[in-house]
Amino acid sequence: MPSSTTPPPAPGASEPISLRETARRLGVHYMTAYRYVRTGRLPARQVGQEWLIDPADLARLREPAAAEPGRRARRDRVPILIDRMTAGDEAGAWRVIDEALTGGQDATGVYLDLLVPALRGVGEAWAAGSVSVAGEHRASAIAQRIIGRLGPRFARRGRKRGTVVLGGPAGEQHSLPGALISDLLRGRGFDVIDLGANTPAGSFAETAGQAGQLVAVIIGVTAPGLDDSVRAAVAALRAAAVSAPVLAGGAAVTSTEHARALGADAWTGPDGRAALATVDRLAGPRAATRTTAQAAQSATQSAAQSAARAGGDRPSATDAVSGPA
Numbered sequence: 001m002p003s004s005t006t007p008p009p010a011p012g013a014s015e016p017i018s019l020r021e022t023a024r025r026l027g028v029h030y031m032t033a034y035r036y037v038r039t040g041r042l043p044a045r046q047v048g049q050e051w052l053i054d055p056a057d058l059a060r061l062r063e064p065a066a067a068e069p070g071r072r073a074r075r076d077r078v079p080i081l082i083d084r085m086t087a088g089d090e091a092g093a094w095r096v097i098d099e100a101l102t103g104g105q106d107a108t109g110v111y112l113d114l115l116v117p118a119l120r121g122v123g124e125a126w127a128a129g130s131v132s133v134a135g136e137h138r139a140s141a142i143a144q145r146i147i148g149r150l151g152p153r154f155a156r157r158g159r160k161r162g163t164v165v166l167g168g169p170a171g172e173q174h175s176l177p178g179a180l181i182s183d184l185l186r187g188r189g190f191d192v193i194d195l196g197a198n199t200p201a202g203s204f205a206e207t208a209g210q211a212g213q214l215v216a217v218i219i220g221v222t223a224p225g226l227d228d229s230v231r232a233a234v235a236a237l238r239a240a241a242v243s244a245p246v247l248a249g250g251a252a253v254t255s256t257e258h259a260r261a262l263g264a265d266a267w268t269g270p271d272g273r274a275a276l277a278t279v280d281r282l283a284g285p286r287a288a289t290r291t292t293a294q295a296a297q298s299a300t301q302s303a304a305q306s307a308a309r310a311g312g313d314r315p316s317a318t319d320a321v322s323g324p325a
């Protein structure tokens with residue numbers, strides 16, 4: 001046994017090192033090194049009370065900062081958030097969000113440029129088998145908590161621009177996309193009634209029928225194979241003589257043509273920003289005096305512009321404006 005005055009032997013080059021040794025090697029305060037670990041920036045495993053770090057990870061931690069400081073750090077948050085969410089580390093996941101907010105990203109940016117890509121990343125990892133079903137569920141639960149904490153930031157005072165009713169149709173289990181879109185719409189001054197996932201067709205009609213100053217009903221579908229369910233919701237809205245435009249959106253509705261084939265008046269467009277632009281157009285100054293068909297035509301143009309801007313494998317603008325309103 002070494003005496004208490006003898007310094008501990010230096011660990012071998014590849015042996016795991018303590019947090020204190022990590023801080024010393026990085027030239028940072030112990031608490032800074034601890035924050036790197038808690039935010040997932042530095043991989044570590046906990047043995048009893050102690051964190052152990054692979055020295056090779058210190059080099060990886062230094063490299064990105066040296067290469068491209070600002071931009072790199074922001075893009076690097078998505079994989080860190082995926083890592084924290086799938087590990088079930090709510091505090092660590094929140095720290096990533098908090099860093100983004102204190103770094104100047106607004107709540108809309110946090111949703112669309114951090115949380116949405118992270119959720120998609122979780123899905124890819126699950127599909128590739130590198131994250132288990134349990135990991136995906138842990139990540140979903142943490143996403144729900146993050147949305148709960150960020151939601152109040154979207155509250156707007158003053159006169160509302162009208163009401164949007166949205167939800168997932170019967171059979172749809174994904175509620176997070178609708179919760180995100182709801183907050184974003186609230187942030188633009190709308191009252192939003194989010195019916196959540198798995199909404200019976202008749203409940204869309206009942207809610208829309210009771211809503212004051214209804215701007216639009218959005219049926220959001222993420223899971224594939226639910227076209228009939230969307231058709232049933234649209235049919236119930238028509239049967240109840242709801243006069244506001246019915247939009248179909250979400251990852252499983254891919255074009256204006258698709259939305260119309262489901263009976264909807266228009267498509268939200270391919271992503272969250274497009275959906276906001278589409279609803280904004282509907283609620284424009286002349287919205288109150290327009291017919292459903294005119295409003296839907298306007299929404300279609302907005303979706304087309306957004307699809308064209310999104311580019312890549314998104315549907316083309318021609319696709320989005322084809323066919324009569």
Ligand code: B12
Pocket residue numbers: 112116119120121122123124126127136137140166167171172173174175176177178179180181218219220221222223224248249250251252268269270271272273275
């Ligand atoms: C979390 C999750 C779940 C959770 C949902 C928890 C919850 N409370 O929401 C659970 C575990 C329940 C789940 C279940 C399933 N899931 Co899932 N899930 C996901 C995951 C990882 C994240 C979903 C999410 O919130 N995304 C973030 C949102 C905001 O992104 P987004 O969908 O792209 O939304 C944008 C657009 O849709 C757009 N938008 C435009 N207008 C509008 C309007 C509205 C109203 C909305 C909502 C959106 C919208 O704006 C959004 C923001 O830009 C995705 C991965 C992914 N790529 O998204 C898989 C994913 C969607 N799931 C998938 C699958 C296969 C399933 C299951 C069928 C699995 C199974 N075998 O049981 C079931 C579905 C059952 C059902 N019938 O619904 C696949 C779908 C593949 C496909 N397209 O064919 C995905 C893509 C995973 C994958 N890579 O394969 N899932």
